[in-house]
Amino acid sequence: MQRIIALDIGSVRIGVAISDPLGFFAQGVAVLDAKGDWHAELAKIAGQYERPKLLIGMPRRTDGSEGPEAVRMRETAKAVQEYFPELEIEFWDERFTTTIAQQALLEADVSRAGRKKKVDKIAATLLLQSYLDRAR
Numbered sequence: 001m002q003r004i005i006a007l008d009i010g011s012v013r014i015g016v017a018i019s020d021p022l023g024f025f026a027q028g029v030a031v032l033d034a035k036g037d038w039h040a041e042l043a044k045i046a047g048q049y050e051r052p053k054l055l056i057g058m059p060r061r062t063d064g065s066e067g068p069e070a071v072r073m074r075e076t077a078k079a080v081q082e083y084f085p086e087l088e089i090e091f092w093d094e095r096f097t098t099t100i101a102q103q104a105l106l107e108a109d110v111s112r113a114g115r116k117k118k119v120d121k122i123a124a125t126l127l128l129q130s131y132l133d134r135a136r
Contacts, residue, residue: 003052005045006128008094008120009076014038015120016045017128018052023135026128028121039083046084054080054087057094057127064093092131097123 001023008015014032019025030045032038046052056077059069073091081089101122110118 003049004055004128004131005042005049005052006055006057006092006124006131007042007080008057008097008124008127009073010034010098010120013120014042015122015124016042017121017124018045018049019128019132023132026125026132028118028125031117031120039080042080043084046087051087054084054089055092055128055131056080056089057097057124058091060093060095062095092127094123094127097126097130100126 001021003021004019004023006015006017006019006026008017012034014034015028016030016032017026017028020027030041032041046054056073058073059067061067077089077091081087098119101119104122
């Protein structure tokens with residue numbers, strides 16, 4: 001089965017998660033620096049798998065409509081597609097993934113610094129897991 005790499009793209013950090021070989025579970029694998037050369041880092045991750053699909057979190061308003069952040073995400077996805085023309089890109093609603101990730105880390109009593117390091121990876125994992133669950 002095709003692996004899926006999910007990206008929770010923020011202005012500072014990018015959470016990355018990958019599906020298991022059977023497409024049942026999502027696992028957070030990295031947090032990339034959005035201001036750095038994250039395309040090269042993503043290429044290293046994607047290179048470990050045969051033609052993975054990229055799932056990009058689409059920020060939507062609570063009513064489901066797209067706002068300015070969604071426009072920015074579509075522009076970012078165009079740049080990603082230029083960097084990875086061979087990979088399929090799909091968008092998935094990311095509403096509340098960061099909020100849920102923050103809440104889970106708070107309940108686990110993770111320090112503020114620890115939350116900052118982990119929240120994007122967890123948000124990407126939640127994004128991908130919701131996609132995998134819908135597919136089943």
